[in-house]
Amino acid sequence: MNPFNKIVVTDIIELLPDSIANQIAAGEVIQRPASAVKELLENAVDAGATEIKLLIVDAGKSLVSVIDNGKGMSETDARMAFERHATSKIKKIDDLFSIKTMGFRGEALASIAAVAQVELKTKREKDELGTCIEIENSVVKNQEPCATSIGTTISMKNLFFNVPARRNFLKSNASEMKHIIDEFIRVAMSFPEIVFTLSSNGQQIYYLEAGSLKQRIIQILGNNYNAKLVSVNEQTDYLNIYGFVGKPETAKKTRGDQYFFVNNRFIKSAYLNHAVNTAFENMLAKDSFPSYVLFIDLDPSQIDINVHPTKQEIKFEDEKIVYAFVQAAIKHALAQFSIAPSLDFTLNADIQNLDAVHKPFTTEHKQQATASNLFKTFTGKHQAHKIEPNEKSELKHWKDFFTTRPIVEINNEPEVEQKIQYNQLQNVESLFIQLHKTYILTTNQAGFLLVHQQHAHERVLYEKYSAYSHNKQIATQKNLFPITFELATPDAILLEDLMPEIITIGYQIEPFGNNTFIIQGTPADVGTGNEKHSLELLLEQFKHFSSDIKYSKREKLVRCISRQQAIKAGTTLSITEMQNLLESLFQCTTPNVTPTGNPTYIEFKEDYLDRMFGKM
Numbered sequence: 001m002n003p004f005n006k007i008v009v010t011d012i013i014e015l016l017p018d019s020i021a022n023q024i025a026a027g028e029v030i031q032r033p034a035s036a037v038k039e040l041l042e043n044a045v046d047a048g049a050t051e052i053k054l055l056i057v058d059a060g061k062s063l064v065s066v067i068d069n070g071k072g073m074s075e076t077d078a079r080m081a082f083e084r085h086a087t088s089k090i091k092k093i094d095d096l097f098s099i100k101t102m103g104f105r106g107e108a109l110a111s112i113a114a115v116a117q118v119e120l121k122t123k124r125e126k127d128e129l130g131t132c133i134e135i136e137n138s139v140v141k142n143q144e145p146c147a148t149s150i151g152t153t154i155s156m157k158n159l160f161f162n163v164p165a166r167r168n169f170l171k172s173n174a175s176e177m178k179h180i181i182d183e184f185i186r187v188a189m190s191f192p193e194i195v196f197t198l199s200s201n202g203q204q205i206y207y208l209e210a211g212s213l214k215q216r217i218i219q220i221l222g223n224n225y226n227a228k229l230v231s232v233n234e235q236t237d238y239l240n241i242y243g244f245v246g247k248p249e250t251a252k253k254t255r256g257d258q259y260f261f262v263n264n265r266f267i268k269s270a271y272l273n274h275a276v277n278t279a280f281e282n283m284l285a286k287d288s289f290p291s292y293v294l295f296i297d298l299d300p301s302q303i304d305i306n307v308h309p310t311k312q313e314i315k316f317e318d319e320k321i322v323y324a325f326v327q328a329a330i331k332h333a334l335a336q337f338s339i340a341p342s343l344d345f346t347l348n349a350d351i352q353n354l355d356a357v358h359k360p361f362t363t364e365h366k367q368q369a370t371a372s373n374l375f376k377t378f379t380g381k382h383q384a385h386k387i388e389p390n391e392k393s394e395l396k397h398w399k400d401f402f403t404t405r406p407i408v409e410i411n412n413e414p415e416v417e418q419k420i421q422y423n424q425l426q427n428v429e430s431l432f433i434q435l436h437k438t439y440i441l442t443t444n445q446a447g448f449l450l451v452h453q454q455h456a457h458e459r460v461l462y463e464k465y466s467a468y469s470h471n472k473q474i475a476t477q478k479n480l481f482p483i484t485f486e487l488a489t490p491d492a493i494l495l496e497d498l499m500p501e502i503i504t505i506g507y508q509i510e511p512f513g514n515n516t517f518i519i520q521g522t523p524a525d526v527g528t529g530n531e532k533h534s535l536e537l538l539l540e541q542f543k544h545f546s547s548d549i550k551y552s553k554r555e556k557l558v559r560c561i562s563r564q565q566a567i568k569a570g571t572t573l574s575i576t577e578m579q580n581l582l583e584s585l586f587q588c589t590t591p592n593v594t595p596t597g598n599p600t601y602i603e604f605k606e607d608y609l610d611r612m613f614g615k616m
């Protein structure tokens, strides 16, 4: 035995070198090019710029550059800006509770400098010469006075050049570009008074002139919103809500154009989204989602934004009040524009008189607030959301809204085991009865089945589309005349990204430049005249799914198209159609549930029926 193999281990803890510590910390803030875009745009906004240009090369993997005409930095500040926890936006801990700027953690520039090569050029109005700094891997390579225009230009080159593992983790250019555009839109939407431009690989994608919020929304979401926006505007002492909701006809099949900003910060909130949905209740087709761009401004002390640096979630001091205001404000707006038939209460006066609104918040005031008349009107029968004093109950309704139904168990046997052979059906003289244009009642040897026609068809289509692949393509139905159509930029990028998968499910599409595409053919299940609509719907549904990392792109598309093309509940079926559907269903590998786990049929066995009637 070689005695040198045995190393004597004593102390084992070491301090990480600064460069590694910085890279680890940077991982929290900068995950992809879009994270840098968000931080740099927000810094330009905080600097008071009136014009902000974003230049992207190679989906931000080679270059993200932000040019602003804001207040610029002094020579010392320019150097300091790259230190971790260096910020001009808070000085003491109390400032955290009154933040009005977008940034405050002093981490963005330090993080970017830790994982990329950075060039900064900046000049204040009063200075004759500006400052240029080059930093790489958190190390200053060069700093010198230079001639530059007023404001700041920051260029981030070769993101993750020093962390190859993370660079490899970046997604396709189309996907990274989509994230960049999302961040760009979120910042541009909340500052319509600032001119924003975005160019990618030398091509201008957006030029957003300064204007009103409405103009900005139309510039971003498209001209089809013109004359279809209803203005929302409620001012109270506790909070202000303003912005626009789309008239019911602009509602989408999936959550598409939905934007919430709290103190100008884009946030995601399923809870507030629910408030908007319920305000629209009965005005929208089932399964469609309203479009909205809404701004909530309230005292910064009533919210906590000091959560994870990149999380788009915030905590409200009192969530219920915000929910109630959002819902009421939208109902009010819809009623004023005669979109909703009536209004159950007058909003402004009541809300203004509420103790909760004009007095500081204490537990006592909260109790008074929940007991007040306004809150009682919220619990009235036309108000979908009930505010109940019971702490947990108000969430119940909301949860129901999101959870999918569990698989039904009949006869105490788990549904999965209930696979029935079709020959079992054939052996008896099957009877097919359609109930409520939704269910098919049919007999089998053991008893009878109640089949949900839409669920059943979704399963059949799902297995059919899943069976096709790149080598084995599905039957395509050629269009007599090619159909051209144009998409909004983010959708065009998404479609290009999905092209190879979309082709395998039977679409024949080609890009035609300038966000335009030509449809030459569609899957045989898509009816003539529906080609464009079906594709738009597919993209919408895909977006709905897109954050779900469980599934591949192809799997998501297959799920979307099967759901989209399934015979809908409410469609009358002939005996032959019912018979064909059931035949195909029981040829499936998993006939008993839809891809999302809803039952396709329920079996009622004879002995179960007997037991129900007390015969056993």
Ligand code: ADP
Pocket (backbone or CB within 6 Å): 039, 043, 044, 047, 068, 070, 071, 072, 073, 081, 082, 086, 087, 088, 089, 102, 103, 104, 105, 106, 107, 108, 109, 110, 151, 152
């Ligand atoms: P934070 O924005 O949280 O303060 P950052 O790391 O993003 O932290 O920026 C650090 C500081 O650098 C800012 O507080 C600001 O003083 C300065 N700074 C950053 N970007 C700009 C800019 N575009 N114009 C002027 N000053 C800037």
Ligand code: MG
Pocket (backbone or CB within 6 Å): 039, 042, 043, 102, 103, 104, 106, 108, 109
């Ligand atoms: Mg910042």
